[in-house]
């Protein structure tokens with residue numbers, strides 16, 4: 304699996320199929336990227352579970368924090384890891400120890416651990432690294448176009464009316480890989496030099 | 498099924514535009530409104546806090562402008578774009594994200610005269626210093642790098658002489674210096690040159706020229722290539738540090754590879770204010786739909802006219818990179834193989850007076866200070882656009898006293914040649 308560039312269909316099938324997402328490293332502080340992403344995904348109808356041992360006893364958008372993946376106590380479809388690259392492996396190990404294990408491991412923008420990805424893939428999980436699910440959802444639904452972002456999708460169908468909580472269609476015609484060629488090159492150069 | 502990449506002409510027509518959700522209107526509607534209602538207080542707070550994508554107020558974003566932004570981002574191969582009121586506004590907003598007082602920018606000497614003025618005078622008053630380098634002498638860029646350098650700025654095809662810049666060589670200097678390369682791609686348009694493919698980190702345009710293409714609307718745009726790591730050594734606090742105006746959000750951490758475009762929008766455009774009218778965005782979008790057709794015709798006409806002038810006895814020199822033997826011909830074949838653009842200069846044996854006479858004798862060419870119109874245009878830079886520069890700087894930027902600049906339109910080339918012929922012979 305090439306983790307420098309993802310086919311839109313790969314990302315699309317993940318976002319269309321997962322229902323529950325445990326967010327490891329979710330923050331209750333409303334200027335943190337994890338808070339933005341948690342809120343956005345919850346409003347798009349995903350069953351979100353905040354995981355952060357430092358905030359047990361608090362809630363995020365009405366959902367109680369749990370200390371670890373094992374404490375969730377029910378099957379989950381995806382683990383979204385909001386930790387930097389050096390903290391990925393233990394979370395993946397924890398996820399793989401769950402029964403049943405999740406179907407997808409997603410590492411946040413800036414986070415990448417190729418060894419952890421290989422381990423999860425060997426166990427049959429799908430892996431996404433160095434991407435934000437909020438941005439990918441916004442891009443594939445074209446909602447993000449309101450910010451002048453290149454969604455890399457085209458559609459000649461009437462746009463859905465955006466209302467809060469509504470799941471916009473992710474099924475637009477894609478223009479090739481998930482990012483532009485130039486930005487993928489930059490990400491690759493960065494991961495090679497760091 | 499794997500994704501198929503549509504071609505340039507398909508993107509020029511479709512990228513960013515989708516039938517309107519409420520009416521089904523197929524052309525992009527002009528959302529001529531200042532403001533947008535919120536769903537509820539939480540939605541409003543989410544928008545103001547940059548937590549949700551959406552519209553607030555047209556100074557920050559507008560749905561018509563957003564279509565233009567996505568379209569140009571797609572054509573340039575960038576991650577995102579921001580449309581602003583003019584090409585000059587684009588340059589201002591870009592540099593405001595990158596420079597603090599006392600910082601420096603290295604700029605190519607061969608730039609549009611208005612940009613030379615903007616950098617020399619307006620930006621100097623902000624404490625932004627410019628070091629000029631010669632795009633024909635790459636080592637001058639290397640030598641200009643100091644610890645205060647924050648960016649390098651060049652034009653892909655330089656106004657007024659139409660010379661072609663070796664973007665890759667200058668991108669290598671920028672990479673080594675750890676600063677972004679900004680390319681003004683106005684005269685080439687992405688139809689001829691895609692600077693991001695050659696190492697540019699930021700592309701700016703005056704949309705007023707070939708992209709809009711009809712001489713009817715001012716506009717500018719900033720394209721983020723998504724290639725630069727703004728946080729690497731904290732040289733760019735607007736992108737890497739917690740922003741007090743947004744309760745401590747860090748822009749790059751939150752927006753990843755389109756952080757620069759977001760910074761330009763929420764820190765630059767929001768606070769400096771040069772917003773593009775949605776009506777202008779609509780006019781420019783309509784222009785872009787035919788960009789590939791127009792640009793090819795502009796280039797084909799320009800080449801025919803350059804050839805005609807090169808054979809005329811009153812003409813001492815023609816600077817058109819599309820002519821074999823031109824000093825930029827090799828660079829043109831590398832960077833702009835479809836054509837050498839449609840703005841170029843030539844020199845008259847009769848000097849300053851001959852230039853002034855030619856301009857007044859032309860009947861089809863319009864004498865005005867613009868380029869990139871459907872109509873053919875002519876100007877004598879030394880007495881107009883470049884008149885504020887001293888004689889030395891005029892010559893260095895390709896606007897000596899004997900120089901006439903043409904911007905070739907999409908009329909029939911035979912008519913343009915006939916007009917030049919009668920004016921030169923008059």
Ligand SMILES: Cc1ncc(COP(=O)(O)O)c(C=O)c1O
Pocket residue numbers: 583584585586609611612652656681683684702703704705706715716717867868
């Ligand atoms: C190469 C170039 N850059 C920038 C500009 C400035 O653009 P505007 O007039 O839209 O501010 C111009 C205008 O002539 C130009 O030719």
